Amino acid sequence: MTTKIATLGPAGTFSELAARNFAKRYTASNIVFYPTLRRTVDALDDGADIIVVPIENIVEGIVSPVVDSFVRRPLQIIAEATIPVRFSVVMNHPRPQRLYAQFVAQGQCSEWLTRHAPDIVTTASNTEALSLLQATKEPAAALIPEHLLDGGRVASTTFATVVHDVTDVAHNETRFVALQSAQPLALPKLGTEYKSAVVIVDDADHPGLLLEHLQAFAVHQVNLLSLVSRPTGQKFGQYHFFIEFEGHLLHSQVQAALSAIKLRNRVIELGSYRYSSSNSSCS
CATH class of the missing domain: 3.40.190.10 (Periplasmic binding protein-like II)
Incomplete structure (x- = not known):
């Protein structure tokens, strides 16, 4: 069976490099290019099995349209890969x-x-x-x-x-993620290091909201790797939080931290996946 992989086109981009990296995981695959990130994410509706999109660059930071899509439709991150940018x-x-x-x-x-x-x-x-x-x-x-x-x-x-090599930052890299429609999580494998991602939806804003989230992770000793706020698009001052952290969503300490957060806010769980080759902690 051929796996259909959708990514941002045209051919020759860093997105194609990342898509070919992920394609090695499948016996047979077909890469299809889309003109925009929005169209790429929505390619799941066109029959794509996997979509490969950039989520973060060392210089430019987070790729906002991709993070915003996590609130717009149910998606699951199944893998990540880091591509050098030269x-x-x-x-x-x-x-x-x-x-x-x-x-x-x-x-x-x-x-x-x-x-x-x-x-x-x-x-x-x-x-x-x-x-x-x-x-x-x-x-x-x-x-x-x-x-x-x-x-x-x-x-x-x-x-x-x-x-050659006119890039401002010599070690410039872009991190890509492979996404699929949301599915039940596979059990974590022993001896494998995982990272996970969630979006905390701003539907119960109150003073100290962000501090409560950070304390929940700290109390249960879950190490944060990234935290990005994104406007809800409803009014000024309202934000969703995209958070990545160490551990699998089915690990007990992660479940305990998220359970505390879910008492006050809706949490969209985006999946657990192995580390790419380059990572750094933020806490």
Whole structure:
């Protein structure tokens, strides 16, 4: 049976790299690309078995549309993977008059672009930036993912100049998650380190709300890994909380902490999954 994996397109993106990473888990798989994160998440309605989306970048932070989707529809995180983010600038002329770059990539390479870039033309994707460069005869450049060169879509020798690794942060990474429709949790395996995620829904706001949540985790010795507030979209001052922490949702100390929180607020449990290769604690 072929597993249908949906991810953000077009082909050649970091999302495709992550999707291919997850695809190795299945005997047969088919990767389908969608034009936006919203459409990607909703691909479960189109028959996708798994969706692969970015959830956090070291430089840009949390990917808000993905976190917001956890409140909008029942989803379950089943795995995560961390993908290194490296960018290069390719030129068809030593002195380009313009540079094509995707809007998020510009933020991750702002230092180099500020010092060296001519007029910047913003594109919808990294692969579009490359395509525009290949289609023009004017002196131009493009900011593209490093993995598109040589072993990827194009040979570096086809360009007049290539500047490698122009990313602001040398260890820049993006964390991706694989999602499926919500299902009963599998029992935790002995000897496996897990992390879990929940959303605490703001439907009972009161003074000290966040402190109560933090104390519940602290009392039951559950170590937090990330905590992000997201506006509910109802009115100013109302927020949902996306929280990741060590342990499996079926572990006794985790259940005890969440039970205390559920006395006052609704909790959406998003799943338990193994650590990716790069993680850091926030508490």
